[in-house]
Amino acid sequence: MLKKLAIAGLCALSAAAFITGCGSSQKTAASSAAAAPQEKKEITVGATAGPHAEVVEAAAKEAEKNGLKVNVKEFSDYITPDQALADGDIDLVVYQHEPFLKNFNKQHNTDLVSIGKAILMRMGIYSNKYRDLKAIPDGAVVSIPNDPTNEGRGLELLEKAGLLKLKEGVGMKATPADVVENPKHLKFKELEAAQLPRSLDDVDLSVITMNYVMSAGLSPKDQGLFWEDENTPLAVMIIAARNKDKDQPAYQKFVKYYQSDSVKKFIAEKYKGTIVPSWK
Incomplete structure (x- = not known):
């Protein structure tokens, strides 16, 4: 009789464990389903x-x-x-x-x-007068954006093009005052970004963001000389x-x-x- 009761007790415990396990699995599944976002149509x-x-x-x-x-x-x-x-x-x-x-x-x-x-x-360097950066004359005039973000960006691009060198570590905060090497003695003309395309006939080079290149109908193929690379943030x-x-x-x-x-x-x-x- 005691043996039968022990077996029955073990069976009950096993059943309880099985039920608890099932309940736990069901809760986990329900929790996962709740965590997954419902797809929008x-x-x-x-x-x-x-x-x-x-x-x-x-x-x-x-x-x-x-x-x-x-x-x-x-x-x-x-x-x-x-x-x-x-x-x-x-x-x-x-x-x-x-x-x-x-x-x-x-x-x-x-x-x-x-x-x-x-x-x-991409921001690029454009010109109506030259087709090669090597042809840029000594004392060339370069128009650059005058807003803080794009001015530093433009000067960095001129540095990447090999036309100047900036103070170490200045990065995107650069201004013309941060140019430490200027072998071609470039002269900078700071303008509002929207005016840069119109300045092309009056300067030797201009550094222009792509939105203004597009709105002004400029041609990267015919007027562009150098651009930011594809990883520029x-x-x-x-x-x-x-x-x-x-x-x-x-x-x-x-x-x-x-x-x-x-x-x-x-x-x-x-x-x-x-x-x-x-x-x-």
């Missing part, structure tokens, strides 16, 4: 008017072919899109480089992150999301559609080299 992507919005529209067409509806919301300034993203009014934004995004996070206490590369918008535009939502499947799929061959073809045909994909 429709998203809204913010972009500034012009090339950014146009490329997002091309990506939206590719997404629609694959069952994801993408609404494109255009903005006319550089602050509102990130704020709308942080507030949850839109799902993604495409218009900025990562240093801009990090600065926005710092200033507004937000947590936005890059989830993929977009287009490449300020040249690489990104697709950004809220950090907490970065793993949303629909967002990851949008990045894939944005970086598709069809969008790459659209960029090549539409912009003819002024902007190019920043992904491989």
Whole structure:
């Protein structure tokens, strides 16, 4: 009788352990399911008017072919899109480089992150008078942007082109006062960025960001001499999301559609080299 009771007790314990184990597995499975974000079928992507919005529209067409509806919301300034993203009014934004995004996070206490590369918008050295940097004469006049970010960026580009040398460690904060070697005795003309394309007939060289190259109808092929490389942080535009939502499947799929061959073809045909994909 005692033997039967012991066996029954062991069976009960085994059953209890089995039930507990099943319950634990079910809870783990339920927890995993809850942790995985439910895939969205429709998203809204913010972009500034012009090339950014146009490329997002091309990506939206590719997404629609694959069952994801993408609404494109255009903005006319550089602050509102990130704020709308942080507030949850839109799902993604495409218009900025990562240093801009990090600065926005710092200033507004937000947590936005890059989830993929977009287009490449490189600053370049342009001229209407010369086709080779080696032909630049002594005492040449160079127009550069006068805003803090792009002035340092432009001087760094002139340094990479071998035309000058900057004070060690000054980086993007460089001004003409930080030029320590100037073998061609370049003279700098500081102008508002929008005026740089119009200065080409009055100067020997000009350092111009790609957005103003495009708006002025300049030709990188005919007037460009030297550009930032493809890894320059300020040249690489990104697709950004809220950090907490970065793993949303629909967002990851949008990045894939944005970086598709069809969008790459659209960029090549539409912009003819002024902007190019920043992904491989």
